[in-house]
Amino acid sequence: MNKQLVWAAIGVFAFSASFGQQPADFPMKPEMTEIWDPEVPVVTPGETPMDAPSDAIILFDGKNLNAEWTNADGKEPGWKVADGCVTVVRGAGIIQTKRSFNDFQLHIEWRTPAEVVGESQGRGNSGIFLQSLYEVQVLDNYKNRTYRNGQAGSLYKQHAPLVNACKGPGVWQVYDIIYTAPRFNANGTYFTPPYVTVIQNGVLVQNHVALRGPTEYIGIPEYFVKPHGAMPIQLQDHGNPVSYRNIWIREL
Numbered sequence: 001m002n003k004q005l006v007w008a009a010i011g012v013f014a015f016s017a018s019f020g021q022q023p024a025d026f027p028m029k030p031e032m033t034e035i036w037d038p039e040v041p042v043v044t045p046g047e048t049p050m051d052a053p054s055d056a057i058i059l060f061d062g063k064n065l066n067a068e069w070t071n072a073d074g075k076e077p078g079w080k081v082a083d084g085c086v087t088v089v090r091g092a093g094i095i096q097t098k099r100s101f102n103d104f105q106l107h108i109e110w111r112t113p114a115e116v117v118g119e120s121q122g123r124g125n126s127g128i129f130l131q132s133l134y135e136v137q138v139l140d141n142y143k144n145r146t147y148r149n150g151q152a153g154s155l156y157k158q159h160a161p162l163v164n165a166c167k168g169p170g171v172w173q174v175y176d177i178i179y180t181a182p183r184f185n186a187n188g189t190y191f192t193p194p195y196v197t198v199i200q201n202g203v204l205v206q207n208h209v210a211l212r213g214p215t216e217y218i219g220i221p222e223y224f225v226k227p228h229g230a231m232p233i234q235l236q237d238h239g240n241p242v243s244y245r246n247i248w249i250r251e252l
């Protein structure tokens with residue numbers, strides 16, 4: 001059937017439906033609302049939910065950082081790579097992807113130190129910055145209370161997680177993050193803000209929340225931001241030896 005005829009029929013039907021009736025002389029058929037082309041592309045999923053699907057970019061495979069990562073200052077990353085993971089080295093600085101991203105699905109596994117040192121924000125602290133600006137907090141919040149909009153699973157200082165889904169110190173945890181980048185008006189305000197969904201250890205902790213602006217430690221997030229396009233993903237050096245592994249991303 002001609003595509004233009006199909007969409008014309010759908011339009012007539014929708015207009016008529018809005019008035020609670022269907023044209024008697026134009027009966028609908030099932031195939032008139034069936035769209036066949038273009039065919040949905042095939043992606044082969046990993047054997048387990050932790051494994052990267054066939055269209056993913058592997059950002060860290062447990063071997064080295066050289067291919068995909070650099071320090072935020074442009075130098076070689078100074079974090080420690082061993083035993084299939086990469087661990088923060090205090091004072092080595094933020095690392096970030098060499099590639100830049102807009103909308104994406106990010107899988108990342110993280111582990112706070114087995115030896116508990118400190119409390120509140122001083123215990124197993126790091127962070128994942130989406131587009132280098134918007135932080136998903138990483139923190140050991142297993143029987144460790146802190147301010148609710150700064151604990152693990154929060155969009156730091158903006159959205160507290162729906163629940164505390166943390167495992168204990170020294171245990172690997174998982175974030176699956178769906179991110180929609182902002183679009184901007186000409187004056188620098190958001191036309192549409194950034195949206196973030198976070199699943200922690202299989203539990204939904206952020207449900208398509210809108211961000212007010214870039215992450216701020218002090219003060220209110222700015223509504224006016226410098227318009228930006230694709231930007232790197234950053235991992236934070238907060239001074240605690242937090243580890244990461246199995247990092248992959250799908251551009252959307």
